[in-house]
Amino acid sequence: MKPTLRRRHLMMLAALALAPAAFAQSSNTPLRVILPVSAGSGVDAIVRAAQNALSQATSQPVVIENLPGAGGITGTQAIVKAAPDGNTIGFVSNNHAVNPSVFKNMPYDGLRDLTPISVVGETPFVLVVHPTHVPARTAKELQAFLQSRPGKTNYASSGNGTIIHLAAAMFAEAAKVDSRHIPYKGTGPMITDLIGGQVDWGVVAVPAVLGHLQSGALRAIGVMGRQRIAALPDLPTIAEQGFPEVEVAGWFAAVAPAKLPQHQLQRLHSAIVTAFNDPAVQAAMARQNNLIQPTSPQAARAFMEAEQARYARLVKQAHITLD
Template sequence: MNPILSRRATLALIAASCSLPTWSQNVPDKPLRVILPIGAGSGVDTIARAGTQALTKALGGQPVVIENLPGAGGITGASALAKAAPDGLTIGLVSNNHVINPSVFKKLPYDTLGDFTPISVMGATPFVLVVNPNKVAAHNVKELIALLKAKPDAYNYASSGNGTVIHLAGEMFVDEAQVKIRHIPYKGTGPMVTDLIGGQVEMGVVALPAVQAHLKSGALRAIGLCGNVRTPAAPDIPTIAEQGLPNYNIEGWFAVIGPAKLPADQVKRIHDAFVAAYASPEVKEAMAKQGNVINPTTPEAAVQYFRTEMARYAVLAKKSGITLD
């Protein structure tokens, strides 16, 4: 090749390469901290950890660090997120509890809407009412209601904490079934499931991904799904609605949020990374096995969804009479 042409070709290649986007130039040199205001072993925890590797890839190699900060129905973790710098290095993955708390706590150390930047409501996970098979003879809703009415106040139901969506799901069942069951709150899903298996409490509502293995082993028995449709992840478990309580319908959702005043470019970067990560084949397969439905919203739709859900749970919390200091 002509030396002059060769030199020109080389210079053209260098110029072209300089114009291409380079991930290494845009990837933050610090990890993305993802705060989960719930304990390890919960449904949202399972969902978050299933997507960690794919999220790192979608972020161009930026490491992702999951940090569980449970306590006070999610207030501990949300408070930490509210205080974080809006630099795109700290976000949170929250559940229904985030919008329930204003209705059950007399005072919060933050503004549920004003102190955060909604990025996306990613999807939903099914809840299931389970019982300890050694403590509860019932196999379905009809048998369970008959058992509870025959022995009022003789049984306990567990929740992941006072005022949580799991607590409200239990209260909703009590109201719809017109039965009496004592509520036993735990500090997170992990301890709750441990005592359900151990027989310290007889029943409880829990996210399906958190108990799938225990349902398969027989350590726990499913009475019914809490949503209004069955899930392909557990097609043999009927819904509570189809078993005689048609108005019973509650499921868990999970959303990505950041601190207030998160710049638009960071919102887009994080939103797009989560969408890509949870659309990857390996994460889609994991979500399908868990029964989760992934349907990411835009940041704008997430804002409106938070407002709608806050209003919905305010009515339910008032009806249940749940008030916490």
């Protein structure tokens, strides 16, 4: 063998010998999962329940990073700025579609600057009332009660411009009632004052309030989503009760930076579907009363575009603005 050919042959053998090590190194690259919410929140609990399954599905260590702030803008901006190499994803929720309508200066375009991977599922919302201050047991009775006291009742939210705020405003608009909005700094203080009677009614995620409904501390009027839920099988939806335009749930979606290569998009989508269909994850989601139905990337983009347009109309109707 000539020296030049021999050197090439040895180099090829060396490359083949190193290939398994290179592959192992690649598989050990962590998958960074950015959550624009605080630890312990609903989306955080969802993603952490799927962390091990996602690691198995991607053959990568999964590192979860909480970056809360500015209604989710802080963490989402970190996703936007990450390299589109398939090693950084994030999970966003309704506020991602709400923010462009309530914040005057957005540092990114929530549709153009991200790659939707999948709308993974949703957390149902329920409209609740203080059981002694509000005698209503149905949506129509609540409408009549509120209409009889224009400007004298109030409803709670977890913050101005949040999806909880918009969900309650959606019912108030549909029911044509005048009820004052009382924003809180988070769901915990909101629920505390609902139970204490400082506020009359509000909309909240089912996992956060189920125990209080079962104890009688709060009364459920109806499910805000499109279907009844297993945890409260006898509770009709608000739409069933004569308000078909009232339909909202707390969805959560996996996204990646823009310009993600197609093969990486397919890999990540497959991994997320596999992880959230894992039996242990499914059981955890059922305990949290989450509905898991992962969509395709194309369906996720269409859904997020429609949600952004829908919330823009509602924000305008409710006259909500934030600096």
